[in-house]
Amino acid sequence: MEKAYQPKEVEDRLYEKWEKDGSFTGQIDQNKPAYSIVIPPPNVTGVLTMGHVLNNTIQDILARRARQNGCATLWLPGTDHAGIATQTKVEQQLRQAGKSKHDLGRERFIEHAKEWRDKHGGIILKQLRKLGCSCDWDRTVHTLDQDYSDAVLEAFVRLFKNGYVYRGKRMVNWCPVSLTALSDEEVMMKPQNGKLYKIRYELVDSPGEFLEVSTTRPETIMGDVALAIHPDDERWPALQGRKVRRPLQPAEIPIIADEAVEKDFGTGMLKITPAHDPLDFEIGQRHNLETIDVLNADGTLNEFAGAEFAGMDRFDARKATVEKLREQGDLIDEEDHANNVGFSERADVPIEPRLSEQWFLRYPRVEEAKRAVSEGFIRYFPERWSKTYLHWLDNIQDWCISRQLWWGHRIPVWYRKGAPRNDPQNWHVSVNGPDDPENWEQDEDVLDTWASSWLWPLATMGWPDQDSMQKQGLEFFYPTSALVTGPDIIFFWVARMIMAGLEFKGDPVDPKTTLTDDQIKQRIPFRDVYFTGIIRDSKGRKMSKSLGNSPDPLDLIEKYGADGLRHGIMSIAPKGQDIRFSEERIEQGRNFCNKLWNVSRFRQMADEHTQESTQEEIINRINPAQLSQDDHAILLRLIQTLDEVDKLYQQYEFNSVLHSIYRFFWNDLCDWYVENSKPRMRGGEDKHTCLAVQDLCLRQVLLLLHPVTPFITEELWQVLGFSGGQSIQWTSPDKGSTISSALTNAGITLDPSALDEMLSIRELVTSMRALKADRNLANNKQVEFSFLAEDAKAEILTKHQSSILSSVGAAELKRVSAAPSGMPALVTSFGSVYLDLSSGVDVAAEKNRLSKELASLQKVISSIENKLGNSAFTDKAPAQVVEGARRQLAENQAKIKETEEALKALS
RNA sequence: GGACGGCUAGCUCAGUUGGUUAGAGCGACUGGUUUACACCCAGUAGGUCACAGGUUCGAGUCCUGUGCCGUCCACCA
Numbered sequence: 001m002e003k004a005y006q007p008k009e010v011e012d013r014l015y016e017k018w019e020k021d022g023s024f025t026g027q028i029d030q031n032k033p034a035y036s037i038v039i040p041p042p043n044v045t046g047v048l049t050m051g052h053v054l055n056n057t058i059q060d061i062l063a064r065r066a067r068q069n070g071c072a073t074l075w076l077p078g079t080d081h082a083g084i085a086t087q088t089k090v091e092q093q094l095r096q097a098g099k100s101k102h103d104l105g106r107e108r109f110i111e112h113a114k115e116w117r118d119k120h121g122g123i124i125l126k127q128l129r130k131l132g133c134s135c136d137w138d139r140t141v142h143t144l145d146q147d148y149s150d151a152v153l154e155a156f157v158r159l160f161k162n163g164y165v166y167r168g169k170r171m172v173n174w175c176p177v178s179l180t181a182l183s184d185e186e187v188m189m190k191p192q193n194g195k196l197y198k199i200r201y202e203l204v205d206s207p208g209e210f211l212e213v214s215t216t217r218p219e220t221i222m223g224d225v226a227l228a229i230h231p232d233d234e235r236w237p238a239l240q241g242r243k244v245r246r247p248l249q250p251a252e253i254p255i256i257a258d259e260a261v262e263k264d265f266g267t268g269m270l271k272i273t274p275a276h277d278p279l280d281f282e283i284g285q286r287h288n289l290e291t292i293d294v295l296n297a298d299g300t301l302n303e304f305a306g307a308e309f310a311g312m313d314r315f316d317a318r319k320a321t322v323e324k325l326r327e328q329g330d331l332i333d334e335e336d337h338a339n340n341v342g343f344s345e346r347a348d349v350p351i352e353p354r355l356s357e358q359w360f361l362r363y364p365r366v367e368e369a370k371r372a373v374s375e376g377f378i379r380y381f382p383e384r385w386s387k388t389y390l391h392w393l394d395n396i397q398d399w400c401i402s403r404q405l406w407w408g409h410r411i412p413v414w415y416r417k418g419a420p421r422n423d424p425q426n427w428h429v430s431v432n433g434p435d436d437p438e439n440w441e442q443d444e445d446v447l448d449t450w451a452s453s454w455l456w457p458l459a460t461m462g463w464p465d466q467d468s469m470q471k472q473g474l475e476f477f478y479p480t481s482a483l484v485t486g487p488d489i490i491f492f493w494v495a496r497m498i499m500a501g502l503e504f505k506g507d508p509v510d511p512k513t514t515l516t517d518d519q520i521k522q523r524i525p526f527r528d529v530y531f532t533g534i535i536r537d538s539k540g541r542k543m544s545k546s547l548g549n550s551p552d553p554l555d556l557i558e559k560y561g562a563d564g565l566r567h568g569i570m571s572i573a574p575k576g577q578d579i580r581f582s583e584e585r586i587e588q589g590r591n592f593c594n595k596l597w598n599v600s601r602f603r604q605m606a607d608e609h610t611q612e613s614t615q616e617e618i619i620n621r622i623n624p625a626q627l628s629q630d631d632h633a634i635l636l637r638l639i640q641t642l643d644e645v646d647k648l649y650q651q652y653e654f655n656s657v658l659h660s661i662y663r664f665f666w667n668d669l670c671d672w673y674v675e676n677s678k679p680r681m682r683g684g685e686d687k688h689t690c691l692a693v694q695d696l697c698l699r700q701v702l703l704l705l706h707p708v709t710p711f712i713t714e715e716l717w718q719v720l721g722f723s724g725g726q727s728i729q730w731t732s733p734d735k736g737s738t739i740s741s742a743l744t745n746a747g748i749t750l751d752p753s754a755l756d757e758m759l760s761i762r763e764l765v766t767s768m769r770a771l772k773a774d775r776n777l778a779n780n781k782q783v784e785f786s787f788l789a790e791d792a793k794a795e796i797l798t799k800h801q802s803s804i805l806s807s808v809g810a811a812e813l814k815r816v817s818a819a820p821s822g823m824p825a826l827v828t829s830f831g832s833v834y835l836d837l838s839s840g841v842d843v844a845a846e847k848n849r850l851s852k853e854l855a856s857l858q859k860v861i862s863s864i865e866n867k868l869g870n871s872a873f874t875d876k877a878p879a880q881v882v883e884g885a886r887r888q889l890a891e892n893q894a895k896i897k898e899t900e901e902a903l904k905a906l907s
Numbered sequence: 908g909g910a911c912g913g914c915u916a917g918c919u920c921a922g923u924u925g926g927u928u929a930g931a932g933c934g935a936c937u938g939g940u941u942u943a944c945a946c947c948c949a950g951u952a953g954g955u956c957a958c959a960g961g962u963u964c965g966a967g968u969c970c971u972g973u974g975c976c977g978u979c980c981a982c983c984a
Contacts, residue, residue: 004946189982196984215984265983277984340982384911388979391910395980487979538918540977564946571932572919577912578977580919584933591946602943659921659931671948678942766950773950779939809941809949860928867927872964881926881965888927 001604001719005597007561010715015129019137023067023729026074026136028473035066036074036477038457039135040485040493044079044142045086045120048127050535050543050581051486053553054573057566058484058530058654060133061707065649066481067134068706068732074477075134076460077125078141081117083449084178084346087407090116106406113407127554132562132710139472141460143452144409147468151459152452153412153431155504160413160429162511164362165401167413167422171281172400174354176299176314177347180404181358183448184397185491187342187351196337197322198267200330201227201244204252211244211255212332214266216339217276218325219317222249222305223292226272228283231257233268247330248321249306258283278353291355299352314352357422359402359411359445365502366393368515372498372524375517381530381652382576385487392491401451408446415441454496457525458504478505483526486534487576494529501525530652533578540580556586563709564590570708571658592662593712596705599670600716603698606681606691613721615734615742618695624748626686629799631693632754634673635743637664638697639736639750645704646735658708665701672762673697676803695720696739703733761800764828768808771826771835774849782811788819789831797830825850825902827895832902843906850903857896864889 002009018024026036037059042052063075090113091101101109128135141148159165172181197218200210213227224246229236243252260283261270274284275293284291294305301309301317308324309317325331342351363369370393372378373386380386402411414434419426428434433442455463457480462468469475479501485494502515505523509515515523535543543550556565568589573579641664648657673694680690699722706713706728717728734742743750768785777783785808787797794815797804801813816834819825823834824846864885867873874882 001943003944005944189980213984217984262983270984273984279982279984339984342982382912387911391980490979534978536977560946574920577920582919582933585919587946588932591944594946595944598944598947600943605943656921663931670944674943675948681942770950773938776938779949780941806941807949856928864927867965870964874964876964877926884927892928 001597001601003598003601005561005594005712007557007563007593007711011130011132011562011711014711014714015132018134018727018729021727023727024075024134024136026076026139026473026477027072028476029072030476032070032072034074034473034476034481035063035069035071036076036480037063037482037484038076038460038480039078040483040489041078041080041141041143041453041456042124043082043085044117044122044124045082045089046124048124048131048553049550050553050569051532052124052128053131053565054532054535054569054579055484055486056128056131056133057569057708058532058573059482060131060566060710061570061654062482062484063134064707064710064729067729068703070730070732072476074136074139074473076139076141077128077133077135077137078143078456078460079121079125080143080449080453081408083403083405083408083446084180086113086117087405088178088346090407101406109406130554130557130562132566134710139460143449147462147465148452148455148459149409150431150465151455151463152409152447154464155455155500156412156447156451157429157431158504158508159361159364162364164364164511165359166362167357167359169355169357170360170400171278171353171355172358173342173344174297174352174356175344175347175349176297176352177349178344178405179297181354181356181400181402182344182351183400183450185450186345188345189340190343192339192341194337194339194341196266196335197325197331198333198335199247199271199325200332201247201271204243204245211239211269212267213269213271215271216337217273217318218321219301219305219309219314220273220276220294221247221271221321221325222301222309223273223275223294224253224271225274225284225289225292226253226287227255228258228261228270228272229255229268230261230263231259233261233263235268247325247328249304256283256287256289258286275355276353281353281355293355295352295354297354299349358400359413359443361399361401361451363396363399363496363499364511365499365515366396368502368520369393369495369498371517372502372520375520377517377521378498378524378526379528381528385490385529385531385576388487389490389495392495399448399451401448402443402445403448404444405446408449409452411443411445411447413443415443417441450492450496453493454500455504457497457501463504479522479524480526482528482530484530484532487531488534490531497525528652531576533573533576535579535581538580538582543581551581551583556583560586560590561593561711563593563712567592567658567709570654571662572655574655575653592666593709595666595670596701596709596712596716599674600698600720602674603691603694603720606687613695613699614724615696615699618692618699619742619746619748621688621692621695622746622748623686623689624746626689627693627748628680628686629751629754629757630673630676630803631689632751633758634668634693634697635739636750636752636755637668638700639739640664642700642704642733642739643736645733654708657704661701661704669694669697669701672758675807679802679806695722700733700739702728703731757796760829761796761804764830764833765804765807767826767828768804768810768833768835771824771833772809775824775835775837779809782809784812784814784836785810785833786812786814786816786820786823786836787831787833788816793830819901819905821905823905825899825905827853827898827902829891832898846906847903850899850906854896854899854903857892857899861889861892861896864892 059075063073066073104112173187175182194216196214196216198212198214200212203209227244239255240257242255246253260279272280272283274281274289274291292304294301296302299314301312303310309320312320344351370390373389412429412431414428415421416426417439428440434440461474461478462472463474502523537543537549541547541549565586568586572585641660644660645657677690681687702713702717714728717723772783804813820834823836826833868885
């Protein structure tokens, strides 16, 4: 074995073998419990980020643990077509070649985009393999696959037939760069420092008299169709029904009253521009006002804005209109104003509220979706996200699902040629289109990407085709066991998947009928949802391409190994908290693997029984008569750890899992047990027993760690001969109780007091080492100790003598009957320990040290005495606590006494 | 404006249902080639648990309020 673990020599080889052996294949097996996960499909042209590493490592841990536990396990991978993002990239690339999508036309553009996707796509799936992800790659799905596309259209058609889908002219969020409508969820509000302009409008019937109105968007004044005041506003008793002159594109517009106007904001007067503001649109509807749209789709002004501004970009036009108003004397005031502006998530430009014909979805099964989570049929980890989810459902708005793009699922609606489109009589809605296509033209728009990915758990398993569902095991694997994703897509994806599952899984249910609890349980797409945190850089900023603060996971794998990366990221991922990334953590993950490697190497150097070491065989190698207290203690700790880790895994407490394993493996097993086994292995009679105990521990540690660090654990599993010719993937760690009973059956009963004993011996060793270190004595300098203790304690010390000596670096630890004078002393729970220094002792320094010790003991004692002197405490506190305090008092008093004696002995 | 989360050692974080003297890793410092590992071992220093009240025999932990940081929702032109 190499001196240090070399991941590169192991990872690719093992991954290839696993894949070849079909380890990742999700076999339907009615004799086993099913365990399934569908991957949150990454953008097909995306590359692996740290977020993916976290997310997919967790999924892999769950999948591998399920396989170990004997489940029929499916982790289903795939990608989504990422409508806007991909189309934008392809268009960009065309533009560089001096072309636009219109030059190609729809068909050829899509062909082109597919080529582009196939060339640049799928990288991320290869990267996931590097990370060790155990996906069933034969079942990789893409949202634009034929079957998947059919499912998406089928869902649309069914929703349409049930009256959930409708077409309408409405105010939507328009992205002037991507030239498409967006859903509310795709709009991000950003605080902006803008200006609030006060503009005057002249009263038509009273020239020279003006009303003042505040606005942040003077470039839309040409679209004003009214001014509005609040009906109860007493400042303007007689304005209603009168008219003002619009200062740009002059026209007479009425003054109206509407409750939506805030009396206390600005001047209390609102200009109404129904084409460019959602609230104004509503008011316009109420008062039957006309709509003047002064903007083009790309955010430039159109001819209704007047020749002077037509063609100008909206932000240039803002400046120009302000100038014009200033010249006319209509600009009264201009002040700084902070407000929130909606930005397009993808293009990162302010969206325009825009009136347009779009397809909308009224969500199905909203009430059942709430019940699914509030009743715990679906469990959220951490639980608190359920509140966010429920709040959204309580305030749910219809979903604008049409996008003015070409890249995506084209809406399966055809209009009769030459007939008015707004009359549903002239519509044909079906998956395959009309039988006489020559008389119809299809809707130009495609569906929002999320309107395809919301079917992910269903459509990846063959829905809606009966044969495919049968073959792909929908009934077996659905509901999936767990979903691992970020809380940022609760609305985009999680909530929608739940509603889709409730609506589409199983036999259709009349929209008016509410689902029963049993139906809900069968239809939900997943049982547990684990929400990861967001990975931030060391300064707490979100990782992003533009900041360049996101490391390339592939570089990290190259440097630290996939296991190192996985271990590192998992150890810093508290449940649901954001994660502060730093490369040092990954380094620690690598170090952990190396430690595992080396303790195995140490074990192998002993060169015995490293073939065919099954659990039974290992236990048989133990000679019960030779078991030391240390053996008892480490086995007890092993059992504790097995139970603890199992519980933590079930709660998705991954960082605690690793912490627990770390403590057992590194602190207890390596630092203490293996160190203390060295003298025994020098040829003591109990060498074989000691090695067997090591094997037992190591074997379980590998099993516990395998989901997290699959490569190194598989490698060592083989090297140490635990395999019996089989991969580690199919063996689960034991429960504490099974190890216990296996030991009992072999005639081994563990002594429960061994644990405490080991801990106090370790404490003693620590103090003795510190006493040496204080005097600048090197660890390996063999010194002599003596101790003064009562018989019972002395017996224990004698029992542990050899490991104390080797751990501390001492030649002798002899019992004395009186305090030796002039020696540095240590008061411990075992009695007083004296360090024999051949050279002179700095008496003053020793006295100082002991006095400090005494003072701190006295402080502790007085606090306990206070407590015990308080009758309220002794009366009300549980007897156990009071008893603990008494015992503690006695112990500390004894220590004081000994310390005083030690002080005396110094002089 | 509303909701949620965070504030514990220089840094990153643990800290179960309130109960001994608040822990770990990293970093710092000191010492170290003992039959694995310097990607290691041993040890030391370092904390008014954000702040203010309250409940309690007892509060990092429970309650109320405040501050700061972060996230989400809403969107007064």
